Amino acid sequence: MPELPDVEYFRIYLDATSLHKTIDTVDVRAPRILEEVTEAQLRSVLAGRSFQSTRRHGKYVCVEIDAGAEKWLVMHFGMTGRLAYFKDIGDDPKHGRLLIGFENGYFLAFVNQRKFGHIAVAGSPEAFAEAKGLGPDALSIGREDFVARLGKRRGSAKTTLMNQKVLAGIGNIYADEILFQTGVHPKTPVNALDEDMRERLHSVMEDVLHTAIAVMRRHEDFPESFLIPQRHEGGVCPLDGTPLETLELSGRKAYFCPEHQSHEGT
DNA sequence: AGTACCACCTGACGGC
């Protein structure tokens, strides 16, 4: 699930549930999700502290632990995941991999069925993004920077949009949506797109991400003009009902409209 | 630089 809009929703959810509450307990149920931090270290970083604020960079949620302490909890959800805030420990969600207990008796769970997610501790969101080599966040990057970062890349439009080192936050679903709305075929090499088309990609990307955040990732709530509700076997182009086609790019499935997404991207 | 392929995990779903 989690691409930028989903992760933004998790961030807002954490803000609404878990700020400014003293942390009592830290229960790591799947140690393999911890990245370069031990369970004991995580516990000592969190116990007795409280979450102060949140940030998001691409698909990562960063949570500030105490003000000005230069300690941030960083979460990535992999392909499956969410946060769950609940009161009774008997109601703990299935696949809760990290449970943080607060003094008010409530818990925040990092839910991650496939364990592809990660939990890390960093000095700051910027330091973490730098260490990971992440590009700028897809919702923060300006038009000129976006156009410049696409540069003269020869890779396909889709894999480039999904490359977290180019820009952070776009995954398989939203890459398909952005390319559909700009009329660009997923395999079009980036260096075949003229400047106008790159600028359009940027503005469509912003619109798509903002819309997705607004509908809180419920596919059925997307506008009918979007590809996403049709992104399944038998789906058709929302413009004129042309059956969608699929292709594989590095093992990821791309859905696209053969009528409205030309190779040239013009 | 770009792409393909595998690995990491778990569960849902369709076919037989």
Added chain:
DNA sequence: TGCCGTCAGGTGGTAC
């Protein structure tokens, strides 16, 4: 009902 292959919105490493 049960088994099996396939697929799922991510990322990192390797090999070419």
